[in-house]
Amino acid sequence: MVLVRAKSGWMIALAFAATACQAPEEATTSATAPAPPAGPAWAVTVQSSAAIAADDIRQRIAILADDRFEGREPSTPVGETAADWIAAEMARLGLAPAGENGTFFQTVTLVEQTLDPAASSLSFTGADGAPLTARFAEDAVFWTKRPDPQLSLTDSDVVFAGYGVSAPEANWNDYAGLAAEGKTVIVLVNDPAWNVEGTPLFDGRAMTYYGRWTYKFEEGARQKAGAVLIVHETAAASYGWDVVRNSWPGPQYDIARADGNAGRAVLEGWISQDFARQLFSAAGEDFDQWVAKANAPGFTPHSLGLRANAQLASATKTTQSRNVMGKLAGASRPDEAVIYTAHWDHLGVDPIAPAGADRVYNGAVDNATGVAAILEIAEAFAGMPTRPARSALFLAVTAEESGLLGSEFFADNPLFPLAQIAGGVNIDAWLPNGPARDLAVIGKGGSELEDMLESVLAQTGRVASGDPNPAAGYYFRSDHFPLAKRGVPMLYADGGEDLREGGPAAGKAAAERYTKEAYHGLADNYDPAWNLDGMAEDAGVMFEVGRRLADSEAWPNWRAGNPFKAARDQSRSGQ
Numbered sequence: 061m062v063l064v065r066a067k068s069g070w071m072i073a074l075a076f077a078a079t080a081c082q083a084p085e086e087a088t089t090s091a092t093a094p095a096p097p098a099g100p101a102w103a104v105t106v107q108s109s110a111a112i113a114a115d116d117i118r119q120r121i122a123i124l125a126d127d128r129f130e131g132r133e134p135s136t137p138v139g140e141t142a143a144d145w146i147a148a149e150m151a152r153l154g155l156a157p158a159g160e161n162g163t164f165f166q167t168v169t170l171v172e173q174t175l176d177p178a179a180s181s182l183s184f185t186g187a188d189g190a191p192l193t194a195r196f197a198e199d200a201v202f203w204t205k206r207p208d209p210q211l212s213l214t215d216s217d218v219v220f221a222g223y224g225v226s227a228p229e230a231n232w233n234d235y236a237g238l239a240a241e242g243k244t245v246i247v248l249v250n251d252p253a254w255n256v257e258g259t260p261l262f263d264g265r266a267m268t269y270y271g272r273w274t275y276k277f278e279e280g281a282r283q284k285a286g287a288v289l290i291v292h293e294t295a296a297a298s299y300g301w302d303v304v305r306n307s308w309p310g311p312q313y314d315i316a317r318a319d320g321n322a323g324r325a326v327l328e329g330w331i332s333q334d335f336a337r338q339l340f341s342a343a344g345e346d347f348d349q350w351v352a353k354a355n356a357p358g359f360t361p362h363s364l365g366l367r368a369n370a371q372l373a374s375a376t377k378t379t380q381s382r383n384v385m386g387k388l389a390g391a392s393r394p395d396e397a398v399i400y401t402a403h404w405d406h407l408g409v410d411p412i413a414p415a416g417a418d419r420v421y422n423g424a425v426d427n428a429t430g431v432a433a434i435l436e437i438a439e440a441f442a443g444m445p446t447r448p449a450r451s452a453l454f455l456a457v458t459a460e461e462s463g464l465l466g467s468e469f470f471a472d473n474p475l476f477p478l479a480q481i482a483g484g485v486n487i488d489a490w491l492p493n494g495p496a497r498d499l500a501v502i503g504k505g506g507s508e509l510e511d512m513l514e515s516v517l518a519q520t521g522r523v524a525s526g527d528p529n530p531a532a533g534y535y536f537r538s539d540h541f542p543l544a545k546r547g548v549p550m551l552y553a554d555g556g557e558d559l560r561e562g563g564p565a566a567g568k569a570a571a572e573r574y575t576k577e578a579y580h581g582l583a584d585n586y587d588p589a590w591n592l593d594g595m596a597e598d599a600g601v602m603f604e605v606g607r608r609l610a611d612s613e614a615w616p617n618w619r620a621g622n623p624f625k626a627a628r629d630q631s632r633s634g635q
Contacts, residue, residue: 106120107119108439109443110440110444111440112436112437112440112599112600112603113436114592114595116432116436116439117429117436118432118588120149120431124404124423124428124431125422127422128141129145130408131406131409131420132405132408134170134405135170135172135313139405140381142405143382146164146431146435146456147164147165147386150435150438151164151386153386153435153438153442154388155388155438156386156387157387158385158386158387159384164384165382165384167380167382169316169380170313170316170378170379170462170465171207171376171377172377173203173204173311173312173314174312174374175203175309175312175374176374176375177196177309179373180196180202180372180373180374181194181370181371182202182369183369184218184342184366184367184368185367186343186366187365192339192342194331197305197309197412199331199332199334200329200330201304201330202327202329202330202372203308203312203327204327204328204374205312205314205328206320206322206324207321207376209373209376210371210373211327211371211374212370212372213244213286213326213327213369215368216368216369217368218243218343218363219238219243219363219364220350220361221235221361222252222361223247223252223271223354224247224275224276224288224290225275225279226279226283227262232357234354235279236360236361237360238283238360240280240285241284241285241286243285243286243287244287244288244289245280245283245288245289246289246291246331246336246339247280247291248290248291248293248296248351248354249276249290249291249292249297251263251267251271252355254267254296254531255355259355261357266530266531267530267532267533267535269533269536272536273290274463274536277324277325277328286326286368287327287329287368287370288327288329289328289330291330291331292331292333293333298529298531298533298575299580300576302580303580306407306421306581308329308330309410309411309412310409310410312462315468316378327372339364342366343365344365345362381405381458383457383458384404384455384457385456385475386454387451387453388447388451388452389447390448390451391446393450396450396451396482397450397452397453397480397482398453398481398482398483398484398606399453399454399455399476399484400438400452400453400454400485400486400487400606401456401457401539401540401543401550402427402430402455402456402457402539403427403459403488403538403539404427404431405460405466406422406426407421407423407580408421410582418582421580421582422584422585422586423584424584424585424586425490425491425578425584426579427460427487427488427489429487429489429595430487430490433487433490433595433602434454434487435454436599437602437606438452438454441603444607448610449610449611449613450482450610452606455470457470460488464538464539466539467539468542470542471542478543478548478631479547479631479634482610483507483548483609483616484543484548484551484606485550485553485605486538486551487553488538490554490598491555491574492590493566493567493591493594494593495561496556496557496560496567496594497521497522497556497558497560498524498556498557498558499513499522499524499525499553499554499555499598500527500554501524501527501551501552502538502553502554504526505619506619507550507551507619508616508618509551509616512605512608513605516608522556528557528571529571534552538552545624545627546624546627546631547618547628547629547630547632551602553602
């Protein structure tokens with residue numbers, strides 16, 4: 061469905077595809093996706109045109125979120141056929157292979173580890189010797205990143221280390237005075253004092269990287285902890301315990317590393333806040349009092365007088381997944397580029413769902429929407445009668461749900477020199493809420509690329525708003541981040557909350573409903589009733605930003621004070 065309104069109202073972003081880029085609307089094409097190597101035969105035909113349209117996006121979401129891909133789990137035979145389908149779609153649209161050896165693919169070698177909950181355990185004992193055993197998936201979810209099939213943790217001292225943050229530049233060290241080697245460290249999610257009004261600590265309500273769960277485990281490894289357990293709290297994490305329970309059981313992935321992850325803690329995991337309270341009570345301590353202390357300067361780690369014991373039985377294998385990348389070569393400066401990114405993977409099949417229940421995590425919003433959007437933008441670029449000066453790259457990455465692994469691998473092994481990428485756009489989990497008056501920019505104020513975005517939005521009567529939930533740390537949770545921290549200016553924008561029908565209240569309610577009911581859950585399914593007109597608008601805006609950048613000689617940078625500016629300055633200084 062293609063809509064355009066007059067200047068007095070708003071203009072759907074298709075106007076950019078149809079006029080600014082002069083993409084032909086009449087060229088409708090179709091193709092049949094490749095069948096999986098196993099399972100029942102299937103065929104899917106996409107019919108689309110070079111004009112950015114809601115129906116084109118709808119078709120691709122419906123395909124990618126179908127049960128045929130079994131939740132798009134990376135490295136699985138059926139899950140990987142999603143990457144095959146994306147590559148076939150890129151070829152159909154006229155993109156050239158930009159992967160390895162003349163293909164659309166970049167091989168990402170992963171280490172897959174699957175914990176056997178029935179043969180694994182985690183328990184705690186106090187001075188009275190009575191054990192307190194964590195029920196897997198109910199009280200705790202844990203795993204190991206080490207490749208050993210059998211690992212144990214015996215009589216490990218249990219220490220509360222606040223938020224698990226060591227930030228010398230902020231004069232903050234939750235590990236101060238603690239010899240953490242071999243100990244079980246319990247930490248809180250988010251930043252110190254994230255919910256304390258008026259605090260000058262860190263970025264206040266806006267999460268920094270210190271607040272991310274990935275950082276907690278990384279710092280625990282640097283401190284040589286035997287185990288690192290993060291206390292889950294819904295507001296601090298920005299998602300409920302069900303997300304933890306759904307995201308971490310089953311196969312866990314990591315990039316194959318030279319040291320085999322020998323430096324990681326023996327055990328990593330989450331515990332529920334209720335179980336954390338039980339632990340503190342068993343130690344004769346008040347959990348809330350210690351949380352309050354952890355939010356104040358001068359906190360020092362505290363031994364709970366408990367001992368942790370764990371047995372971990374895991375199956376480990378080396379496996380492979382793939383990033384998918386296509387390219388449209390620039391007309392005059394093909395060695396320079398703009399890049400669009402989205403992750404194609406999701407959570408696969410629930411390994412502990414009861415018999416007869418829905419078991420497939422289809423990830424319709426997260427992130428069939430993003431892949432559908434970048435393919436639609438690619439089609440608009442391919443349909444331009446005149447190519448822009450710079451190349452356009454379209455990258456669908458794997459293993460985002462396991463910690464941005466595919467994008468991290470690409471950033472370490474770029475198929476296009478990062479210093480030659482003028483900037484990019486990342487699309488992740490766009491909600492089907494209908495058109496909005498704003499476009500939410502995660503990490504707003506970060507780069508000069510936003511000036512171009514705001515100019516495009518102004519032409520449609522829209523504005524760029526900031527992150528509606530800065531405490532969630534979304535800036536560190538998607539595939540722009542590995543590129544950004546290496547200096548590439550990246551826009552990470554989401555559909556706005558100020559909806560044209562219902563305003564901010566409706567937009568906020570829809571976002572909260574998705575987070576509560578569907579995010580990383582079995583309910584994240586495609587619905588034919590979705591209103592995708594707003595998604596088409598937003599895709600058109602992102603197309604136009606990339607088109608303008610591709611046709612310019614501009615080299616946007618991060619703004620002064622941004623932590624990524626030094627990396628950009630260094631990468632560009634060699635050009």
